[in-house]
Amino acid sequence: xxxxxxxxxxALLSPFSEFAAASAKLYSHPLSPFAHTPMAQRxxxxxxxxxxxxxxxxxxxxxxxxxxxxxxxxxVQELVALxxxxxxxxxxxxxxxxxxVLAKMKDQPTVLVVAPLSGHHATLLRETVKQLLKSHKVYIxxxxxxxxxxxxxxxxxxxxxxxxxxxxxxxxxxADSHVISVCQPTVPVLAAISLMASRGEPTPRSMTMxxxxxxxxxxxxxxxNLAMNRSFSWFENNVxxxxxxxxxGAGREVYPGFxxxxxxxxxxxxxxxxxxxxxxxxLVRGDDEGAExxxxxxxxxxxxxxxxxxxxxxxIKTVFQDFALVNGTWQVDGAFVRPQDITTTALLTVEGxxxxxxxxxxxxxxxxxxxxxxKQHQYHYDAIGAGHYGIFSGRRWRxxxxxxxxxxxxxxxxxxxxxxxxxxxVKATAKPAAKRTRSTRKA
Numbered sequence: 001x002x003x004x005x006x007x008x009x010x011a012l013l014s015p016f017s018e019f020a021a022a023s024a025k026l027y028s029h030p031l032s033p034f035a036h037t038p039m040a041q042r043x044x045x046x047x048x049x050x051x052x053x054x055x056x057x058x059x060x061x062x063x064x065x066x067x068x069x070x071x072x073x074x075x076v077q078e079l080v081a082l083x084x085x086x087x088x089x090x091x092x093x094x095x096x097x098x099x100x101v102l103a104k105m106k107d108q109p110t111v112l113v114v115a116p117l118s119g120h121h122a123t124l125l126r127e128t129v130k131q132l133l134k135s136h137k138v139y140i141x142x143x144x145x146x147x148x149x150x151x152x153x154x155x156x157x158x159x160x161x162x163x164x165x166x167x168x169x170x171x172x173x174x175a176d177s178h179v180i181s182v183c184q185p186t187v188p189v190l191a192a193i194s195l196m197a198s199r200g201e202p203t204p205r206s207m208t209m210x211x212x213x214x215x216x217x218x219x220x221x222x223x224x225n226l227a228m229n230r231s232f233s234w235f236e237n238n239v240x241x242x243x244x245x246x247x248x249g250a251g252r253e254v255y256p257g258f259x260x261x262x263x264x265x266x267x268x269x270x271x272x273x274x275x276x277x278x279x280x281x282x283l284v285r286g287d288d289e290g291a292e293x294x295x296x297x298x299x300x301x302x303x304x305x306x307x308x309x310x311x312x313x314x315x316i317k318t319v320f321q322d323f324a325l326v327n328g329t330w331q332v333d334g335a336f337v338r339p340q341d342i343t344t345t346a347l348l349t350v351e352g353x354x355x356x357x358x359x360x361x362x363x364x365x366x367x368x369x370x371x372x373x374x375k376q377h378q379y380h381y382d383a384i385g386a387g388h389y390g391i392f393s394g395r396r397w398r399x400x401x402x403x404x405x406x407x408x409x410x411x412x413x414x415x416x417x418x419x420x421x422x423x424x425x426v427k428a429t430a431k432p433a434a435k436r437t438r439s440t441r442k443a
Contacts, residue, residue, distance in 0.1 A: 016054055027041075028044035041283070041286075059123070060300055064126065078091075085153045086160070086308065089140075092133055109137070113141070114179065115140055117307060125393070131398055132406075136409070146243070146252060148249055159314075178206045184213070187212060190337075197341040197344075203345045206348065206409055210363070211391050216228065219359025221359045241254065258304065260304055282294065339371075344418065348380070352382075356388060383401050
């Protein structure tokens with residue numbers, strides 16, 4: 001009943017939130033007589049803060065309308081390249097009348113950015129996409145809020161995620177593409193490319209893995225410890241709920257976004273409290289730039305989605321409890337996941353020095369697994385001073401991480417690795433693990 005209780009609370013707070021927003025304007029608009037009363041600025045700031053604390057946050061837009069390519073302002077249009085029940089593959093197509101720039105853009109590398117399905121929307125990677133568009137053709141996975149997917153579509157498992165990634169790789173160009181995975185998808189992306197290599201299928205020219213739990217045993221963080229120290233049944237019984245009747249996905253079992261958001265805030269409550277107080281002070285002082293920066297960040301941070309229960313529980317079991325990838329025991333559709341079969345895809349791993357989500361060494365562990373990739377084509381970059389979000393957004397991403405990623409992709413766009421030997425498909429000797437069914441149900 002927790003989900004239903006949350007929705008009831010949200011519905012009750014909605015009128016209050018709108019009233020607070022209207023009242024804030026009443027005490028701040030220069031033409032309002034109330035704006036000239038004592039303490040009006042503080043009253044307006046307090047009401048505005050109440051509005052933001054009580055409002056419902058919708059999925060943000062990428063809102064990338066143009067990008068600078070070699071000093072030329074190029075128009076960008078967001079297109080849906082493929083649409084699946086649980087994900088849309090978006091393409092950011094660039095347009096210009098400058099023939100020289102157009103010719104250059106046509107020859108630039110094609111990059112598939114695999115965004116996390118782990119609470120926030122793909123728009124969290126807005127800065128990642130905008131920077132990449134300067135030198136690349138860019139696609140991104142835009143995962144669907146599970147509460148918007150009708151129950152009759154069926155479940156969505158980690159295996160389905162892998163199948164989606166493989167289909168997207170083939171669509172954007174297969175062996176002529178480059179893949180970037182950020183955080184959670186580093187594991188299923190590595191699995192997807194491994195399985196393609198094991199089947200003898202062409203694989204991307206390069207894969208860049210940023211801040212992901214390839215081996216969560218290394219430098220475990222608070223997030224890792226929660227997943228590793230709680231039993232599988234604890235997650236089944238405590239974080240899985242059914243979508244209420246006011247959404248298209250009514251009855252679907254999910255890990256609700258509001259629970260995930262609570263966990264995000266609980267990791268650094270003092271920082272969020274301080275941030276909201278600073279926002280209040282910015283409003284009082286009339287610092288519009290500071291207040292707008294706060295709004296932009298929290299419009300994104302507070303917008304969360306529901307994850308399919310099957311996918312979430314599969315991830316907990318496979319990645320954080322069985323460590324199936326690093327132990328070599330992971331099976332997908334009857335085949336073992338064998339990163340050592342990858343031979344023609346160059347590897348770059350990126351870690352943030354201050355990452356509190358994926359600890360030091362977790363992403364770098366991919367190098368030992370990808371033993372089939374020659375060492376001279378394996379690279380690692382430590383982003384000094386960067387936290388988890390700093391490796392894909394903000395100043396450190398733009399100034400430090402992006403140039404490394406750009407140059408790495410350019411190198412293997414110009415000189416892709418050659419296939420040296422045909423990979424031998426490997427089938428599991430044991431029966432594939434059956435899809436998990438859950439005996440515990442929650443309303």
